[in-house]
Amino acid sequence: MKLTVVIPTYNEAENVPKLIPALRRALEGIDYELLFVDDDSPDGTWRIVEEEQRKDARVRLLRRVGRRGLGSAIVEGIRAARGEFVVVMDADFQHPPELVPLLLREAERGAEVVVASRYRQGGGVRGWSLARRVISWGASLLAYLLLGEARKTSDPVSGFFLVKRGLNMEGVEGRGYKVLLEILAANPGAKVAEVPYVFSPRAAGRSKLGARDIADYALQVIWLSRPLRFALVGASGVLVNLGSMALLLSLGLPVDLASLTAIELSIAWNFSLHELWTFGSGFSRGVLRRYLGYHASVLAGALTQYLVMRLLYTLLSLNPLLGQLIGVFAGFLLNYALSRSLVWR
Ligand code: GDD
Ligand code: MN
Numbered sequence: 001m002k003l004t005v006v007i008p009t010y011n012e013a014e015n016v017p018k019l020i021p022a023l024r025r026a027l028e029g030i031d032y033e034l035l036f037v038d039d040d041s042p043d044g045t046w047r048i049v050e051e052e053q054r055k056d057a058r059v060r061l062l063r064r065v066g067r068r069g070l071g072s073a074i075v076e077g078i079r080a081a082r083g084e085f086v087v088v089m090d091a092d093f094q095h096p097p098e099l100v101p102l103l104l105r106e107a108e109r110g111a112e113v114v115v116a117s118r119y120r121q122g123g124g125v126r127g128w129s130l131a132r133r134v135i136s137w138g139a140s141l142l143a144y145l146l147l148g149e150a151r152k153t154s155d156p157v158s159g160f161f162l163v164k165r166g167l168n169m170e171g172v173e174g175r176g177y178k179v180l181l182e183i184l185a186a187n188p189g190a191k192v193a194e195v196p197y198v199f200s201p202r203a204a205g206r207s208k209l210g211a212r213d214i215a216d217y218a219l220q221v222i223w224l225s226r227p228l229r230f231a232l233v234g235a236s237g238v239l240v241n242l243g244s245m246a247l248l249l250s251l252g253l254p255v256d257l258a259s260l261t262a263i264e265l266s267i268a269w270n271f272s273l274h275e276l277w278t279f280g281s282g283f284s285r286g287v288l289r290r291y292l293g294y295h296a297s298v299l300a301g302a303l304t305q306y307l308v309m310r311l312l313y314t315l316l317s318l319n320p321l322l323g324q325l326i327g328v329f330a331g332f333l334l335n336y337a338l339s340r341s342l343v344w345r
Contacts (some may be wrong), residue, residue: 008036033082037061064076088161236273290344309327
């Protein structure tokens with residue numbers, strides 16, 4: 001089978017009966033299936049799909065009960081797809097059915113991800129409020145600034161895209177609203193193409209994009225951003241560093257020994273979290289080499305920490321804990337740059 005069109009639906013009973021014939025027309029001559037992923041819509045969207053399925057074997061229904069979420073619906077749809085290529089689109093005609101064959105054409109020319117883009121020459125949005133424009137623009141900007149993968153497309157928050165089946169879907173969970181970004185992140189080498197289109201107002205029904213989805217999205221982008229994960233781990237390491245130093249000082253250890261021990265503890269802590277989370281190596285082969293490499297890369301930062309603390313303590317009699325904290329900040333940027341270029345590359 002050439003193509004699966006995955007259509008997540010929630011309360012689209014008015015749109016689905018029109019969408020199916022429109023897609024049928026647009027996809028004439030192509031071997032395809034339409035896969036609706038419905039989260040048990042209260043308005044009975046799934047019942048309409050079920051009926052169509054009885055008449056036309058190319059229509060399939062994946063009805064999820066007790067679960068909800070656009071992102072996870074899309075991911076489940078992609079996983080269940082049988083086509084060589086998979087297009088994901090809204091059910092509400094905001095994504096024109098006529099565009100699907102154009103996405104497919106780009107894929108047959110070799111692209112593995114094809115994004116339908118509102119922000120390419122010839123694309124655009126119709127009938128959006130200023131607020132909605134600002135949100136969409138802000139979401140794109142956030143992704144652009146934080147995620148390298150987002151820079152491969154002019155519309156990183158597009159909900160209308162094609163992926164070639166067989167792309168790596170490991171780690172793609174659809175936690176937030178933005179599956180496309182997750183897929184791009186999981187496939188750094190994928191060839192990406194774009195097709196412009198105009199995003200128009202909904203044919204019927206209401207948008208399900210709410211304030212919560214926007215917050216989810218921002219969290220997801222942060223989660224995907226390696227520099228930010230690195231910074232979060234570093235922040236937790238600061239707590240370990242200062243916490244253990246306070247403890248050691250209270251046990252009566254001399255300042256220098258307390259400082260250096262606390263620094264080493266925080267290095268071990270950070271390293272473990274970078275293995276598990278930031279870089280995801282999971283203590284796999286070569287962990288010892290990486291542990292030593294990490295020490296080499298943080299050595300300058302650690303020395304900076306210690307020396308700044310020592311200097312402030314000697315010269316200004318500054319509280320050693322406060323001095324250590326200031327030292328931590330001085331060493332942080334250095335650590336990131338060195339880890340990235342020397343250890344995990
Ligand atoms: N199964 C399932 N579960 N489907 C859902 C859910 C859900 O929880 N929430 C929404 N959908 C379906 C809708 O029925 C629709 O077919 C599609 O997913 C997109 O939802 P909309 O409510 O129409 O979203 P939107 O139009 O506001 O947002 C669109 O544009 C954004 C870009 O500005 C979507 O295409 C987004 O993906 C896109 O980022
Ligand atoms: Mn929509």
